[in-house]
Amino acid sequence: GKPEVVIIGRPNVGKSTLFNRLVGKKLALVDDQPGVTRDRRMGDADIAGLHFTVVDTAGWEDVDAHTLPGRMRAQTEASLEGADAALFVVDARAGLTPLDEEIGRYLREQSVPVVVVANKAEGSAGEHGVLESYALGLGDPVPLSAEHGEGIADLFGGLFPII
Numbered sequence: 412g413k414p415e416v417v418i419i420g421r422p423n424v425g426k427s428t429l430f431n432r433l434v435g436k437k438l439a440l441v442d443d444q445p446g447v448t449r450d451r452r453m454g455d456a457d458i459a460g461l462h463f464t465v466v467d468t469a470g471w472e473d474v475d476a477h478t479l480p481g482r483m484r485a486q487t488e489a490s491l492e493g494a495d496a497a498l499f500v501v502d503a504r505a506g507l508t509p510l511d512e513e514i515g516r517y518l519r520e521q522s523v524p525v526v527v528v529a530n531k532a533e534g535s536a537g538e539h540g541v542l543e544s545y546a547l548g549l550g551d552p553v554p555l556s557a558e559h560g561e562g563i564a565d566l567f568g569g570l571f572p573i574i
């Protein structure tokens with residue numbers, strides 16, 4: 412079947428906005444409240460003829476496994492199991508947080524190929540965050556703006572070699 416690409420990252424970085432942009436529909440719930448995506452959502456994506464199934468996930472929360480955010484984290488980890496690639500979304504405007512670094516550490520230990528997405532990179536406010544995200548040690552970040560639809564095609568170069 413089609414390769415499966417999972418979108419992961421901490422809450423509020425724009426995972427669901429990117430998902431919506433990739434599938435071209437308002438399938439995922441976008442909200443200013445962190446962690447609003449409670450379920451996995453799947454859709455068909457096509458970047459310049461590169462077809463894949465994209466999966467939106469809930470964000471990670473740095474709390475124990477018995478809370479709801481902890482279960483969302485477990486669900487994110489589970490969603491990586493069948494995945495052919497992961498898009499690890501960070502917020503270029505906010506810069507890296509300790510939770511981004513924790514997720515980065517986790518991903519470096521997994522075998523799934525990762526493309527780092529430096530989202531919210533429209534304008535110049537994200538420039539520092541884009542540079543910072545090289546330090547995740549997961550390859551060159553792809554700067555884009557899911558909300559403004561800028562740089563989406565640049566994901567082709569990151570995904571094509573791995574899916």
Ligand code: GDP
Pocket residue numbers: 420421422423424425426427428429440441442443444445446447448470530531532533555556557558559
């Ligand atoms: P999620 O929790 O990671 O799924 O994040 P959401 O997709 O729900 O987005 C969280 C917030 O970030 C919302 O207010 C979005 O409008 C905003 N957002 C998403 N993408 C961008 C972007 O490219 N640029 C800016 N400036 N804001 C964005």
Ligand code: MG
Pocket residue numbers: 426427428440441446447448468469470
């Ligand atoms: Mg979401």
